[in-house]
Amino acid sequence: MSAQPDALLPFADAVATFDPVLGLEVHVELGTATKMFCGCPTGFGAPPNTQTCPTCLGLPGSLPVVNRVAVESAIRIGLALHSDIAPWCRFARKNYFYPDMPKNYQVSQYDEPIAVGGWLDVDVPTPDGPRRVRVEIERAHMEEDTGKTTHQGGETGRIHGADYSLVDYNRAGIPLIEIVTKPIEGTGASAPEVARAYVAELRALVRALGVSDAHMHQGSLRCDVNVSLRRGPDQPYGTRSETKNVNSLRSTERAVRYEIQRQAAVLAGGGRVVQETRHWHEDTGLTTPGRSKEQAEDYRYFPEPDLVPLAPSDEWVAQLRRTLPEMPAARRRRLQADWAVSDFEMQSIVNAGALDPIEATVADGADPAAARKWWLGELARVANERGVEVGELPIFPADVARVVALVESGALTDTLARRVVDGVLAGEGSPDDVVAARGLKVVDDDAALLAAIDEALAANAEVAEKIRGGKVQAAGVVVGAVMKATRGQADAARVRELLLARLGVSG
Amino acid sequence: MPSITRDEVAHLARLARLDLTDEHLDRLAAELDVILTSVATVAEVATADIPPTSHPLPLTNVFREDVVHPSLAPEQALAAAPAVEDQRFRVPRILDEE
Numbered sequence: 001m002s003a004q005p006d007a008l009l010p011f012a013d014a015v016a017t018f019d020p021v022l023g024l025e026v027h028v029e030l031g032t033a034t035k036m037f038c039g040c041p042t043g044f045g046a047p048p049n050t051q052t053c054p055t056c057l058g059l060p061g062s063l064p065v066v067n068r069v070a071v072e073s074a075i076r077i078g079l080a081l082h083s084d085i086a087p088w089c090r091f092a093r094k095n096y097f098y099p100d101m102p103k104n105y106q107v108s109q110y111d112e113p114i115a116v117g118g119w120l121d122v123d124v125p126t127p128d129g130p131r132r133v134r135v136e137i138e139r140a141h142m143e144e145d146t147g148k149t150t151h152q153g154g155e156t157g158r159i160h161g162a163d164y165s166l167v168d169y170n171r172a173g174i175p176l177i178e179i180v181t182k183p184i185e186g187t188g189a190s191a192p193e194v195a196r197a198y199v200a201e202l203r204a205l206v207r208a209l210g211v212s213d214a215h216m217h218q219g220s221l222r223c224d225v226n227v228s229l230r231r232g233p234d235q236p237y238g239t240r241s242e243t244k245n246v247n248s249l250r251s252t253e254r255a256v257r258y259e260i261q262r263q264a265a266v267l268a269g270g271g272r273v274v275q276e277t278r279h280w281h282e283d284t285g286l287t288t289p290g291r292s293k294e295q296a297e298d299y300r301y302f303p304e305p306d307l308v309p310l311a312p313s314d315e316w317v318a319q320l321r322r323t324l325p326e327m328p329a330a331r332r333r334r335l336q337a338d339w340a341v342s343d344f345e346m347q348s349i350v351n352a353g354a355l356d357p358i359e360a361t362v363a364d365g366a367d368p369a370a371a372r373k374w375w376l377g378e379l380a381r382v383a384n385e386r387g388v389e390v391g392e393l394p395i396f397p398a399d400v401a402r403v404v405a406l407v408e409s410g411a412l413t414d415t416l417a418r419r420v421v422d423g424v425l426a427g428e429g430s431p432d433d434v435v436a437a438r439g440l441k442v443v444d445d446d447a448a449l450l451a452a453i454d455e456a457l458a459a460n461a462e463v464a465e466k467i468r469g470g471k472v473q474a475a476g477v478v479v480g481a482v483m484k485a486t487r488g489q490a491d492a493a494r495v496r497e498l499l500l501a502r503l504g505v506s507g
Numbered sequence: 508m509p510s511i512t513r514d515e516v517a518h519l520a521r522l523a524r525l526d527l528t529d530e531h532l533d534r535l536a537a538e539l540d541v542i543l544t545s546v547a548t549v550a551e552v553a554t555a556d557i558p559p560t561s562h563p564l565p566l567t568n569v570f571r572e573d574v575v576h577p578s579l580a581p582e583q584a585l586a587a588a589p590a591v592e593d594q595r596f597r598v599p600r601i602l603d604e605e
Contacts, residue, residue, distance in 0.1 A: 032573050039576030048594045049581045057584060068570035097524050099598040151600055152592075166595035203600060298522055304563035311567035361558070 002504045006286070007265040011257060014264030015189040019233050022184040022191055022256065023226035023240065024135075024204055028177045029219070030073050030144060031212045035173035036144045037064030037107065037307075044218055048168035056173035057105030063306055066091075067124055070175035072112070074142050075210040075312060075320050076232040078115025080205055080327065081137050091142070099167050100146035106450055110301040113141035114310065121329060122201040124193050125351060129343035131190075135198050136182040138265045147172040154464055177211075186233065186280055191260065194255040199223050200350075202327035203249075216248050223252050225280075227259040229267060230358040238263070239273040243287050244279045335359060352380050353389045360397030374400050382425060382478040395424045402431045415488045416440045443490045446498060449482065452490070453499050456481035468503050475499055510543040511536060 009017075035042060038055035054062035078085050092110035118137035123130035148171050153163040180204065187194045203214045203221055214221040228240035241263065243255045263273050278287040326334075335355070336346045339362070349355055354375040361371035375390055379400070383390040403420055406412040411434070412420060423434030435441065443449060456478045457464045466474045475496055482495045500506065511525075513536040520527045520535075527535070553559075581594050590597035 034571075034573050034575050039571070039574060040578045041575045047581070049584045049596070051578050052584045053576070054579050057579075059587075065569065065571040067573050069573035088567070095522075097522075099596070134555070153600070163600040165598050165600045166592055167598060168595050185605070301521070305562065308562055308564060308566040308569050 007260040007269070008258070009264040009268055011348060012189070014229075014260050015191070017268065018229035018231065018260070018264050019185075019235070020187065020191040020237075020256075020260050021228050021230065021237055021240075022181070022187065022195055024181045024184070024195060024198055025224040025226070025242075026140065026179045026199060027145075027222045027224075028077070028179065028202075028206050028212045028214060029221070030070055030175040030177065031210075031220075032067055032069050032073070032175055034067055036067055036070050036142070036175035037173055038062075040173065042174050044220070046170055048170065051170040052172070056100075056102075064107065064169065066307060066310070067175060070142065071310060071312075072320055073175070073209070074140065074177050075112050075317060076138050076324065077121035077179070077206065077211060078118065079317070079321050080209060080214045080324055081115065081120055081140065081179070083115035083137060083140060084117035085312055085317050086112060086116060086310075087314075088112075088309055089114055090309045091307045092301045093304050095203060095300045096298075099165060100149050100172070102147070102169060102172065106144060106146065107304055107307070107330075108143035108301075109141035110266050113139040114312075115140040120198065120201055120205070121197075122194070122197040122327070123332075123347070124190060124197045125347050126190070126193075130347050133187070133194055133197070135184055135194075138180045138182045140177055140179045143176050143178060145171050145174040145176050145427055183237065191227075192253040192256040195225060195256045196249050199252050201328065202248050208325050208328050208331070210325070219247065222247060225252060225255045227256055227263065228273070229260065229263045238267075239275050239286055241273065241276055241278050241287075243278045243280050244290070247282065251280055251282055254285055255287060258285065262287070332341060338362075339372070341368075341372070345372075352376055353391055354380065357391050357397050357400070361400045364398045364401035366401040367408075370404040370407070371397075371400065374404070374421070374452070378421060393425060394427060395421065399424050399431050406431065406435070410444070410491070411435075411442060412440065413442055413488075413491050416442065419488075443486045444494075446494075449486075449495060449498055450502065451500055452482045452485045453495065457499075457502070460507065464503065467500075467505055470505070472500070472505060510547065511539050 032042060034040060035051075035056055038053050040051045040053050040056055042051070044105075055064055075085055089109065089112035091107050092112075093105040094110070095105045096109045097104055115137075116139050120135050120137060122133050122135055126132050147167050147169040149165045149167050151163070151165050181198070182502050184191075184194065184198075199221075203216070206212045206214050206221070212220055216222070223246045225243040225246055226240045227243070228238040230236065230238045231459050241259055243259060245251050246255050259278075266273055274289075277290040280287050332346060332350065332355070336343075339350055339358075341349070349358060349372065352375070354372075357375050357379075358368070358371045361375065362368050370386075379393060379395070380390055383393055386393070400421075401416050403412070403424075406420070407414065407417050419438065419440055420431050420434045423429075423438055428434050428437060460478055460481065463477045467478070478499055479492055479495050482499070483490055483492055513532055516532055516536045516539060517527070520532070532536045585591045585594065585596065
């Protein structure tokens with residue numbers, strides 16, 4: 001696309017000169033068993049075009065019927081966001097020609113969304129601990145997802161004859177809820193972090209509601225990022241760009257940062273920001289221009305004639321309200337109190353995506369501090385290496401709880417425990433399987449340890465003399481030799497104790 | 508004063524991906540104008556207390572339970588495709604769009 005890289009202003013300069021305004025549109029793919037308007041299944045990763053029917057293919061004579069659970073999910077999301085639920089609303093046709101929709105229109109909601117207004121409080125991480133920001137919600141509406149197009153042919157796009165697209169309609173018609181914020185003002189230099197924290201909080205919310213698995217890398221939660229700049233808070237909004245295809249929390253933050261820097265460079269150079277759709281590229285960390293935005297009237301929205309209006313009764317809404325679970329923010333406060341951790345530690349846990357695993361590990365009997373140590377330490381490191389979330393590692397919280405128990409009972413040292421966890425992560429079975437298969441047991445036979453100590457002393461006679469002479473700190477050399485001889489399976493503290501006793505020195 | 512201009516018809520044709528000749532545009536602009544003018548007489552009868560009718564049936568809340576029904580076999584789904592590749596619909600790429 002654009003051969004010239006965008007000019008960027010350094011971020012600090014950009015936010016010193018301009019006031020960023022954000023708008024976030026998050027699409028949540030609902031986890032219903034079937035599509036929005038037909039009984040086709042919604043599983044991710046099925047072979048292409050195996051989850052379609054005349055309705056979602058838009059074949060003549062087919063008619064849509066609304067999925068009750070999808071509407072319930074939409075209402076529950078609205079209630080959790082403190083929105084007003086519309087007592088009466090309609091679906092609308094959004095007309096456009098693009099092969100991702102076989103009908104040549106998408107069924108959506110236009111001027112009558114199911115949920116109006118509301119807010120979501122988010123905790124924005126700062127070096128001083130979390131800062132609470134209230135994000136106002138404009139609306140949440142229902143629509144259907146589109147099919148997946150894959151472009152084939154000439155990389156450069158110059159050989160038009162060789163260019164074509166392949167379309168898989170498995171995703172076409174899966175229920176989506178689009179949640180749109182009001183303009184988010186006053187965030188200044190923390191705009192990127194606010195955007196990320198908002199998407200993270202919304203993801204936690206829909207997961208708590210159980211309405212979506214909200215996996216960003218699988219596209220079941222996607223964010224469009226609107227950014228504009230103005231000279232100051234009292235100025236009118238600037239022209240915005242809308243960046244699509246933002247598929248991770250990190251990308252949300254980076255895309256906002258990038259657009260602030262890009263637009264600031266345009267404005268600082270005396271130019272004008274073009275209102276356009278841009279695409280985020282995860283690999284390069286850049287946005288590139290897409291098509292310039294069609295006007296809403298070009299979509300020729302009109303009430304969907306094939307679907308009757310929705311009129312959720314007060315009783316139904318009240319009944320759905322009673323199904324709302326504990327909200328993520330309340331849950332965090334409760335767990336923070338239970339675990340007796342600081343704001344800052346809690347922020348680390350949440351950022352690492354370790355809240356659920358730690359809670360489950362504690363529920364399986366582990367001490368909160370020990371559970372935290374594993375999930376934020378060794379396991380976070382491995383997850384980072386593998387580029388996955390910590391909760392996606394092939395180890396169950398129950399496994400971690402078992403390892404903690406083995407360490408507490410003295411059956412494993414910390415070193416051995418790490419090897420057990422390595423084994424579980426390598427697919428060798430449960431912690432007990434790994435202990436048995438790899439022979440990872442603490443050598444707790446004092447006679448065996450003393451034999452190893454004597455050998456180590458014989459091999460390090462000079463060191464032995466030093467220790468006898470009172471240089472207790474030299475004991476580490478001998479302890480290390482014993483640990484090596486026992487392949488790390490001895491308890492180092494016990495070895496030291498036995499060694500000092502052997503030499504008649506007090507620790 | 509016509510209720511629809513020739514330029515508006517040309518714009519709509521572009522949105523509908525219809526390649527119309529100048530003669531077509533002239534003729535359609537005139538015909539659509541008659542249709543719109545006729546429909547507009549309804550607006551004279553309708554007063555503020557009559558809401559626009561989008562659905563003739565007095566029904567709301569028609570739902571389907573969230574139960575899977577068998578989908579088409581992929582060969583059935585693709586039977587009417589103009590071209591097929593890798594069990595997918597093969598379509599011309601639309602340039603200048605995403």
